[in-house]
Structures are given as structure tokens and as C-alpha cells.
Amino acid sequence: xxxxxxxxxxxxxxxxxxxxxxxxxxxxxxxxxxxFYPAINWVEQDPEQWWHSxxxxxxxxxLETKLEPExxxxxxxxxxxxxxxxxxxxxxxxxxxxxxxxxxxxEQARKLEQAVGNNEVYLITGxxxxxxxxxxxxxxxxxxxxxxxxxxxxxxxxxxxIVYKLTGAFGTDFSDASMxxxxxxxxxxxxxxxxxxxxxDLEKLPEATDSIKIVGNVLPKVxxxxxxxxxxxxxxGAGDGPCATVGxxxxxxxxxxxYLGSSSWISTCSNEPFFDPFARTFNFFYPVPGFFCPTGTMxxxxxxxxWIKNTVCDLESxxxxxxxxxxxxxxxxxxxxxxxxxxxxxxxxxxxxxxxxRWNVNARGAFIGLSVLHNKADLLRAVLEGVSMxxxxxxxxxxxxxxxxxxxxxxxxxxxxxxxxxxxxSDIFQKVVTVPQYPAEATSIGAAITGxxxxxxxxxxxxxxxxxxxxxxxxxxxxxxxxxxxxxxFEKSYQSLINVFDELATLQKPRKEEDR
Numbered sequence: 001x002x003x004x005x006x007x008x009x010x011x012x013x014x015x016x017x018x019x020x021x022x023x024x025x026x027x028x029x030x031x032x033x034x035x036f037y038p039a040i041n042w043v044e045q046d047p048e049q050w051w052h053s054x055x056x057x058x059x060x061x062x063l064e065t066k067l068e069p070e071x072x073x074x075x076x077x078x079x080x081x082x083x084x085x086x087x088x089x090x091x092x093x094x095x096x097x098x099x100x101x102x103x104x105x106x107e108q109a110r111k112l113e114q115a116v117g118n119n120e121v122y123l124i125t126g127x128x129x130x131x132x133x134x135x136x137x138x139x140x141x142x143x144x145x146x147x148x149x150x151x152x153x154x155x156x157x158x159x160x161x162i163v164y165k166l167t168g169a170f171g172t173d174f175s176d177a178s179m180x181x182x183x184x185x186x187x188x189x190x191x192x193x194x195x196x197x198x199x200x201d202l203e204k205l206p207e208a209t210d211s212i213k214i215v216g217n218v219l220p221k222v223x224x225x226x227x228x229x230x231x232x233x234x235x236x237g238a239g240d241g242p243c244a245t246v247g248x249x250x251x252x253x254x255x256x257x258x259y260l261g262s263s264s265w266i267s268t269c270s271n272e273p274f275f276d277p278f279a280r281t282f283n284f285f286y287p288v289p290g291f292f293c294p295t296g297t298m299x300x301x302x303x304x305x306x307w308i309k310n311t312v313c314d315l316e317s318x319x320x321x322x323x324x325x326x327x328x329x330x331x332x333x334x335x336x337x338x339x340x341x342x343x344x345x346x347x348x349x350x351x352x353x354x355x356x357x358r359w360n361v362n363a364r365g366a367f368i369g370l371s372v373l374h375n376k377a378d379l380l381r382a383v384l385e386g387v388s389m390x391x392x393x394x395x396x397x398x399x400x401x402x403x404x405x406x407x408x409x410x411x412x413x414x415x416x417x418x419x420x421x422x423x424x425x426s427d428i429f430q431k432v433v434t435v436p437q438y439p440a441e442a443t444s445i446g447a448a449i450t451g452x453x454x455x456x457x458x459x460x461x462x463x464x465x466x467x468x469x470x471x472x473x474x475x476x477x478x479x480x481x482x483x484x485x486x487x488x489x490f491e492k493s494y495q496s497l498i499n500v501f502d503e504l505a506t507l508q509k510p511r512k513e514e515d516r
Contacts (some may be wrong), residue, residue: 002073002457005061006447008240009050009079009158010098011035017055017444018065019251020074021457023466025438025445027064029057036096041103044096047085047161054162058227069229075218076451077237078244078297078443079159081179084137091164094148098137099158105136108143108198110137112181115197118279124194126178126185126273126283126292128359139198149183152211154206159237165218166226166234170206175242175293177208185273185283185292211238211287212317212454235454238287243446245269245286247292248412255407256398258391258425259442264301265356266394267293274402280357281397287450288460294402296356296394300401300416302388304349304365308383312376328418331380335420338381340427342478345369345378346490347386348497357393358494362505366424368493384421385483388428389490395429408432410469412442420469422471427479428487434470 001020008015013032019025033049061107062069082100092334098104109131112121121129134157156164157176164170165503165515177183181196182205190205213236220230237243245267248257256268273283274294281296300307309317309327316334317496350363398404409431415421416439426433438445445466452458 002070003067003071004448004451004455004457005058005072005075006158006444006451007054007075007077007162007163008444008447009077010240011080011101014050014053014057015370015444016054016061017448018061018067019445019448023364025441027061028441028444029060029064031056035099036265039104040364043099043101045099047081047093047097050158050162050485051165053372055226062227063460069223069227071221072228072232072233072328073457074233075228075237076157076447076454078240078447079157079176079237080335081176081239081241082133082137083158083406084134084141085156085158085161086141086148087154087156087161087164087170088151089153091168093139094151095145095390097158097161098141098457101224102137103131105131105140107135108136109181110138111139112194112197116194117205121181121194122279123275124184124186124191125181126275127181127182127397128282133194135182135194135198135200135493138200138204141445142199151362152204155204156206157239158232160206163215163234163236165233166218166222168219169215171215171236172206172208173211173213173236173238173287174208175238175287175397178284179239183208184226197392209236210289211236211242211450212289214454233455235451237283237447237450240443241265241267241295242284243450244442245446246288246449246463247442247446247467248410249464250410251464253404254468255410256395257410257412257442258423260413262301262303262306263299264387264391264413264415265295265297266391266398266408266409267295268398268404270294270404272485274398276397276401281394282356287446288453294398296397298349298356298390298394299352299354299398300349301391304351304383304387305349305415307351308380310381323507332418332420334377335381335384338377340424341380341482342378342385343373345374345382346486346493347382348490348494349383349386349390357390357397360498360501362501364501364504366493366497381420381424384418384424385486386490388421388425388432389483389487392428392487393491406431408434408437411437413514414440416492422473423476426473428474428483430475430477430480432475433473434469437468437470447483496516
């Protein structure tokens with residue numbers, strides 16, 4: 001029997017997971033690393049800590065399963081996207097990585113918009129201009145740390161740094177490159193126009209190839225250090241979003257998945273990018289060649305549920321701690337006693353501004369229709385319904401504008417455990433909703449499938465056996481009769497408050513020390 005190790009380089013740490021070629025998950029190991037916040041909106045990590053985490057988790061996996069290194073046929077990767085790692089010609093890290101959550105390159109993104117325009121960038125790259133992407137971050141380094149920029153041989157994405165450490169090869173894959181603001185999604189190459197607009201040097205960018213490409217074998221001198229065999233194949237892998245699409249079992253445009261984490265998104269698989277006329281959604285490459293992932297991401301999905309829990313559920317949190325329970329299990333019991341529509345209460349879930357479908361940094365959260373009739377349970381339900389309605393707008397963009405027709409929606413992420421939220425989503429979407437066997441492991445499963453296909457261990461058809469649904473929820477038409485009117489009022493509420501949000505934004509800016 002041959003095995004695959006999938007590394008999921010996330011924000012809080014790296015999770016290494018061991019799979020058989022039939023999709024059986026045998027073991028996983030997690031090791032955390034630090035995140036640094038040197039200034040407001042600056043977020044960094046140390047790539048050498050990523051590398052240490054890979055070594056620790058690999059050793060632990062093989063010890064736990066008693067496998068020999070030679071039994072691991074290949075390794076592959078799912079990685080946090082949009083981060084920048086500058087390396088010199090010898091592969092030395094020149095500064096800490098600027099990761100996905102960092103927003104320091106606002107001025108560089110503005111320059112790109114002034115030089116080219118958001119519409120043209122969207123049509124070239126499949127995504128909007130944003131300071132969180134790879135290209136503007138490199139431009140920030142060039143303008144603010146010119147010595148680092150000058151000494152950099154290649155700028156890499158996070159997972160590609162680990163691939164370099166294993167193989168000595170610089171490079172990236174199409175999925176990570178497509179979340180950069182400077183990659184031509186149709187021509188599958190760096191856009192000279194956009195690279196030039198940011199004042200960057202093309203030769204400092206890594207060559208982009210398919211996610212399933214075999215980069216090489218583990219270097220002999222590295223094999224002993226990391227605990228693998230020199231015969232182990234290293235497959236490039238993909239970004240975490242694209243890997244989640246594969247790991248959610250979405251293999252064609254009749255299926256979509258919804259990730260319910262702190263942020264939440266809907267994504268599918270298509271033969272070509274989908275360009276929304278209002279640029280409300282974006283695209284990245286699917287890990288298997290020939291396909292794309294049209295996607296819409298909202299800022300605060302599960303994060304909104306966490307916020308209301310932290311704000312009004314201290315008692316439930318204490319009970320959960322005392323009884324060693326998951327607090328969300330207790331909240332689910334409370335939600336059992338609520339009715340669809342939360343007694344006419346609407347919640348706008350824009351606690352962190354909004355990406356899809358609003359793309360409005362000034363948008364804010366709001367309860368609308370609050371009265372003395374409402375209680376804690378109604379607030380909880382309204383939050384879940386508000387998040388679900390915002391996600392339905394994204395779903396409608398794909399189906400009513402993009403022409404997609406999804407037979408069902410598969411839920412993954414921590415929120416998929418909530419039985420009431422699953423039913424709310426099914427009722428508001430009016431779709432069959434399913435939950436797979438491992439809803440929290442989709443990115444790792446996607447990385448494993450990408451590696452196994454690349455190493456010719458399985459076919460795409462066989463990859464479908466990796467994902468098995470264990471829960472199916474049918475929509476209730478009687479609930480949609482309530483939600484249909486609330487859905488209209490949800491949109492009306494947001495549109496009515498846009499100017500108010502803009503005015504509030506001026507009041508919510510942090511005051512300077514001398515003004516206090």
C-alpha cells in the first residue's frame with residue numbers, strides 16, 4: 001500500500017495528514033507557529049517556523065503510524081494564499097513573510113487602480129484589486145525596503161517556500177498565482193502590463209505551473225532532516241481555497257460548496273472563469289488542469305456567530321467549560337426553540353466591512369426590527385439567517401447571472417456541525433444541503449487528491465471516493481414562504497443604510513493620540 005502526506009499550511013499552524021490512496025484518513029498531526037503584528041494592519045510570519053512545523057509533524061505522523069519513509073509515495077500541499085516570501089539566490093529568507101491578512105499595501109493597490117483601473121484588472125486576472133494580494137505587497141517591499149527587493153532572487157507564496165526547502169526548486173502553481181493582481185488568468189502567465197504598472201521586475205516572480213506537477217524528489221540531504229525518503233515525490237500543490245474545492249468533492253459545475261468558517265465562501269468548478277458584470281465574485285485556478293473556481297467570499301460568516309456568542313452568551317460559555325462541552329452544541333439546543341424569521345428580526349452581518357457581494361469596507365453590522373418581543377434565542381437565529389441571506393446573494397449571482405445550476409450544496413468547515421444552521425441554509429437557499437464525513441479536513445483532502453493525481457496514484461474519477469456525504473438536509477418550502485419576504489427586506493435594509501455606513505466610518509476612525 002502506498003501513502004500520501006498532505007501538508008495544510010494554515011494561519012495558526014501546519015497540519016500534516018496521512019492518507020491511503022482509497023481516501024482513508026489514517027492520522028494527522030498539528031504544530032503551531034507564531035504570527036507577528038508589527039503595526040496596525042501589518043501581519044507577518046517566520047517561514048523558518050513553517051519549515052520547522054513540517055519537520056515536526058512529519059516525524060510525529062510516521063512514528064504514530066509506524067510507517068517507513070519509503071512507504072510515502074508523495075507529499076503535496078495546501079497553503080494559505082496571497083503571502084509573500086522573499087528569497088535570495090541561495091534560498092535564504094530575507095525578511096519575515098507578509099501573509100494574507102496584511103493590508104499595508106493600500107497605496108500600492110491604489111496606484112494599480114489609477115494606472116490600469118479595477119475593471120481591466122478584473123478582466124485580466126479574474127479578481128478585483130486589493131492590498132491583500134501578492135503583487136501590491138511586493139510593490140510595498142520595493143518602495144519601503146529597497147535593499148530587500150534588490151537582494152531578492154524570487155518572491156514565493158507560503159507553500160512554495162516549503163517545496164523549495166524540499167526540492168531546491170523555485171516556482172509556484174497557477175492557483176496561487178491567480179490571487180496576485182498581476183497574473184493573466186486567460187494566458188496563464190504573469191501580465192507584463194500589470195507587473196509594469198506596479199514597477200516590478202518580471203524575473204523576480206516564480207514560474208507558474210500546474211498544481212499537479214511533480215517538482216522532483218526530496219533532496220537526499222533534506223530527506224534525513226525531515227524524515228522522508230529521497231524517493232518521495234514532491235507535488236506542487238495549490239492554495240487552500242482551491243484545495244478546499246477539490247476536498248469538498250466539487251468536480252464539475254453542477255456542484256458547489258459552502259465553507260462555514262470565520263469567513264465564509266461559496267465556490268464551484270467550471271470550464272472557464274466567470275466574470276460578474278459588477279465584479280462581485282472572483283476566480284482562481286482549480287488544482288486539476290483545465291478548470292477554474294468562481295468564488296464569492298464574505299468577511300464574517302462564522303465570525304458573526306462567534307461575535308454574538310461572545311457578546312450575549314457568557315452563561316452558556318461557562319456551562320460549556322464546566323461540563324466540557326462545545327458551547328455551540330448548547331446554542332443549537334437554544335435555537336431548537338426558535339422559529340424561521342426570528343420574529344421579524346433582520347441582521348446585516350457586515351462586522352468587518354464586506355467583500356462579496358458588497359465590496360464595501362464601510363459596511364457595518366446591524367439588527368433591524370428589534371423590539372421587546374425579541375430574546376437571546378431570536379438574536380442568535382437572526383445572525384445565522386443574516387449570514388445565510390448574504391450567502392444567498394452570492395449563490396444567486398452564480399445561478400441567475402452566471403447560469404450555473406447547482407444540484408446540491410456541500411457544507412464544510414466548523415459551522416457545518418450546527419444542525420439548525422444547516423437547515424436554515426437549506427431553507428434560504430432552497431437547495432439540498434449535504435455534509436461530508438470529514439467537513440473540517442477539506443483542504444487536506446484536496447491537497448492529498450492533488451498529490452495523488454500528480455503522482456499518478458489515482459485518476460480524477462477515483463478521487464471522488466475521497467469524499468463521502470454522511471448527512472443530507474432537504475429544504476422546507478413552508479419556511480421559504482417566510483424567508484422570501486425577509487430576503488427582499490434584507491437587501492432593502494442594506495441599500496437604505498449605505499450612506500449611514502459611510503458617515504459612521506468617519507466617526508469610527510481611530511483618533512490620533514494628541515486628539516485624545
